[in-house]
Amino acid sequence: MVVAVLGCGYWGPNLIRNFLQRPEVEAVFACDPDERRLEMVRARFRGVRICSVAEQLLRDPAIDAVAIATPVALHYELARTALRHGKHVLVEKPLTQSTQHATELIALSEHVGRVLMVDHTFLFTDAVQKLKELITAGELGELLYFDSVRANLGLFQPDVNVIWDLASHDASILHYLVELPPIAVSAVGARHYYELENLAYVTVYYENSFLAHFHVNWLSPVKLRTICIGGSRRMAIYDDMETSEKLRIYDRGVEICSKEGEEQLRVQYRAGQMYAPALRNQEALERVVSHFLECIRTGCRPISDGYAGRAVVAILEAAEQSLRAQGAPIRLSPEYVAPVPNGAP
Amino acid sequence: MVVAVLGCGYWGPNLIRNFLQRPEVEAVFACDPDERRLEMVRARFRGVRICSVAEQLLRDPAIDAVAIATPVALHYELARTALRHGKHVLVEKPLTQSTQHATELIALSEHVGRVLMVDHTFLFTDAVQKLKELITAGELGELLYFDSVRANLGLFQPDVNVIWDLASHDASILHYLVELPPIAVSAVGARHYYELENLAYVTVYYENSFLAHFHVNWLSPVKLRTICIGGSRRMAIYDDMETSEKLRIYDRGVEICSKEGEEQLRVQYRAGQMYAPALRNQEALERVVSHFLECIRTGCRPISDGYAGRAVVAILEAAEQSLRAQGAPIRLSPEYVAPVPNGAP
């Protein structure tokens, strides 16, 4: 198996490092138009081969798979070309800038029979895997809300706003964990420095009373990475900034005890124990790369396949439209955001 | 000075305790229609006099001032009657259920020349006072955003939703600290147990790029009380759950260094020191009560007067309307939300 990694900015080198560690990968090519970046990659990973022209690698029949870690605007073009040349493709999040492009890539990957996977890294963390397991087993009961905060100082992106950058993580986790079809999205944001939003609040609406909300922020004095999932039986907090006990499950909740016709509201609060399941400390990207290679080998559909990628893009696209429409809710196409069936990498 | 406290539920006894501690208060009456509550108050505060009929106290010429800690729905009626009988009035937050009622109370209090004060307790904490001082002195620079989270398990209120209950705190702090006129409010929420929202997100819009957002939640597994204020020079986090260092000031921020015409975005991140100013530990309600008595004595206008109370009600009222209109932004009447002039209790 020969792999090419396109884009050697922030994330590319992590992909390179992980592909280099896989025994089934015979060679890794690194590609970037910026020669200095290529030089840094060469210095750091002595075995890697470098190339500054993506087109060349995409046409090279010796290359089996391509990982695309370029600016988002290039994802669609590069993935399309790679698929057309029969490569398996792993694309960084978000998959594309539009659901239309995502739809095309899905169709193309099915047509050519190649793997199309999105690097929704967080799905491959132990915390999210454990949450999936607990939710599937009914441990949280009926899901009531999903609230996430993803804030830090920087990195301001030159090409996409904070929603496309940070909320893509939350949308992918939401879509993976919550098997309910969202129906609309609204978003508000603020631009303090240039023409892109650096702070935003995104709401995802569902048919029932479930509600999801993301707070994403490039202008926070402290780094926050928190997801709280409220369930009728238990509630979970996933705090990725904790060095241990990242995931905590609370046996807490509420029961309304008033009988019908009673005037007074009687509520009982359950404040039982909290526990933090033991989590391994494996690097999520190692699992992403391993899952991608396994899907290539077995022909299985990836956990974060094109459909999952499109569902995330659908939410981001709607959020963007809502931002432009003063926060008006934008309806989602049901076929784009159908929940993922149960499964685990 | 003789004071009557109407309502002996959760908050009333705190008012009674604080009035009893003031040397200028000669007698305190406690009033509640529920005899058991009166009995508990009598047992706990041996000097207090009790009465189960508010009307009686409101008419009693021996009583100089009234503190109203009843369900919100009764605030307007009781305050109006008290003012008409020439009493000074301290009302729990929120002042009323409508801006119209608030406007009437303001006019009435001015007509009869009596103090009308709202118990916006948080304004009287050392943390908020210090924040006011820092903002007024320009220490935070231009204000960019206000983000608050107020979450815990319960208490579900039988008569008002989580916005009227919890966001009233945030709205009062926002109105006090940020001297910019908000122009609109939107809100989304979820009802999981009965006909009132137990979880809500409120956005307050301003003419410039400043944005305020409240997350209020009665169904959180953990108690959170956090306000983050982003400024161009510094940022502040007020975490009321900390036992010490509740307020932290971060010398952190962002500067855009790209020159016009430059293609690439160049951003510099400033990550300087953090400091936590020393705060005293005085009970905020002690200051509320002391400020109320002082305003009665001196004729000064309270920090949290009827106008401040109405501004808060205006935000809550608009949030409620937005909830009913699927999150559509509701414009605020400028005269209701004019910023408070600088001042300190």
Added chain:
Amino acid sequence: MVVAVLGCGYWGPNLIRNFLQRPEVEAVFACDPDERRLEMVRARFRGVRICSVAEQLLRDPAIDAVAIATPVALHYELARTALRHGKHVLVEKPLTQSTQHATELIALSEHVGRVLMVDHTFLFTDAVQKLKELITAGELGELLYFDSVRANLGLFQPDVNVIWDLASHDASILHYLVELPPIAVSAVGARHYYELENLAYVTVYYENSFLAHFHVNWLSPVKLRTICIGGSRRMAIYDDMETSEKLRIYDRGVEICSKEGEEQLRVQYRAGQMYAPALRNQEALERVVSHFLECIRTGCRPISDGYAGRAVVAILEAAEQSLRAQGAPIRLSPEYVAPVPNGAP
């Protein structure tokens, strides 16, 4: 039942408040030679009766029980007199300044058939009760160590050093939870401001490899209240500064897998889940007072009886001697520190 509280400094008013709340207590007397303190007590607790001469109360046949919250130096004299006059006695920690005095009080209380109880408040917290339950049930396995940190800024005591003030808590918890007989104590300390130690480290030795250690400190910039108990099956951390989840149980440990004769050490680390049992939030002192009154009524021996009080004094006394002997270990008389039999308030 009529109760007299001797000493109205820091802790006395808490005792008064709690005795006043008990239905079986008909009257509470407060006693202090300082008239200002008496006045404050009278103002705060309107029903309480005051008296500035302890002797008078101790002789008063109308008084059934006495709680002694004076400086430590007076405990012995007052308790002795009270017992001689047939009163039941609750003494603040530490019971006395010497094991000899403690022994006398034990003998006297048995002779007159009156309750002698020490206010080892922490034993009555939910956290320590839960720990007792877990240890008794073998949940922690074999106990390996007890490490506590009790640090804050102040209050410098004029009459006793930090060991007598703070370590009395740790010694009482240790003696209650760990049913092993300690054999010796050593202590080192530092005096930075006057002739009494404001910082000390106390080690309690046992026959087997179990070890206990207290760090007590009046000169810490932050308040710390942590006890860690290592067991072969699980470990517990009780952090009293947490607002919730004060007690956490960790399924963590170590197993040595080397076989005999093997050269290399092979160790396996178990890092399983952590859980925080649900704890109620009852005031510990409320339980102390209730337990004292119950022991008076039923004739049962208190959890923290004279023997427990003497065991604590034995540890403090030995620590004091070790301090004076440059940290040399001081042996404990086995009869003074015999472990408490299982039991719960």
Added chain:
Amino acid sequence: MVVAVLGCGYWGPNLIRNFLQRPEVEAVFACDPDERRLEMVRARFRGVRICSVAEQLLRDPAIDAVAIATPVALHYELARTALRHGKHVLVEKPLTQSTQHATELIALSEHVGRVLMVDHTFLFTDAVQKLKELITAGELGELLYFDSVRANLGLFQPDVNVIWDLASHDASILHYLVELPPIAVSAVGARHYYELENLAYVTVYYENSFLAHFHVNWLSPVKLRTICIGGSRRMAIYDDMETSEKLRIYDRGVEICSKEGEEQLRVQYRAGQMYAPALRNQEALERVVSHFLECIRTGCRPISDGYAGRAVVAILEAAEQSLRAQGAPIRLSPEYVAPVPNGAP
């Protein structure tokens, strides 16, 4: 410059990585008797040259400098041989197993005119550098105590107890920051699994009232890395487990206001602001390696030279003796523990 790293266990690869990143290093040799480790190093660092016989490298005239990351028992022999062959030497902490050996290495390095440096990594952290700066500038006032806790689960060392493993860090930081000569050391510990202590408390005594204490623990359910330094003007807490604000300076303290002859103790507590200085996030080992190479180039004496290394060994050696003598204080030879003169890497 050609460098050989001896020992490719836990720490060796970090040295290799850092030497490889230095432009002045032309080649890096890795050496370990264990072929599997060599293979892992070869796979990870493609440019590195490997060798399984240390002796061979130590004699190779092409090699300029040697970094020794083997088990402690081999430090002395390998460093001696390296120095005799004219190599510059960087040794992992602790330098040797005895002060006698350390003294020999110091003399030898001076004789051959080669650099002898100990990898006291923590001295090169931003936090310790900032502490040094603050202490030197008198910001903390007179130093009163040094309290450290270094606890986690594992790694049980096969050859040295927890004092030689973990307390070496604390001793090196103490010796660097506190310019007072310690006079004696005592230690107590517990062995729960095999013949070496896995838990220990070490006290370092000084002539004045300054006191230092280390709690080191391989059997803690949570990872703790805390150093508290009490000063008469300010106090500092360095918590290495914090992801940001690792160092906090508290303007807190105590003043005794009693006048001589006064009976009552009057104490004033100062509880001023806390601040967390901005720290860079450079890897400390990068600075260690850079400082070592710079000392080779310039002939300057390293911050953590042989004398600093010996001072640490002196403390550990005395602690070990005290452990064997039931905690009796062991006097330190003044010439071994003379404080380091001011300086910064």
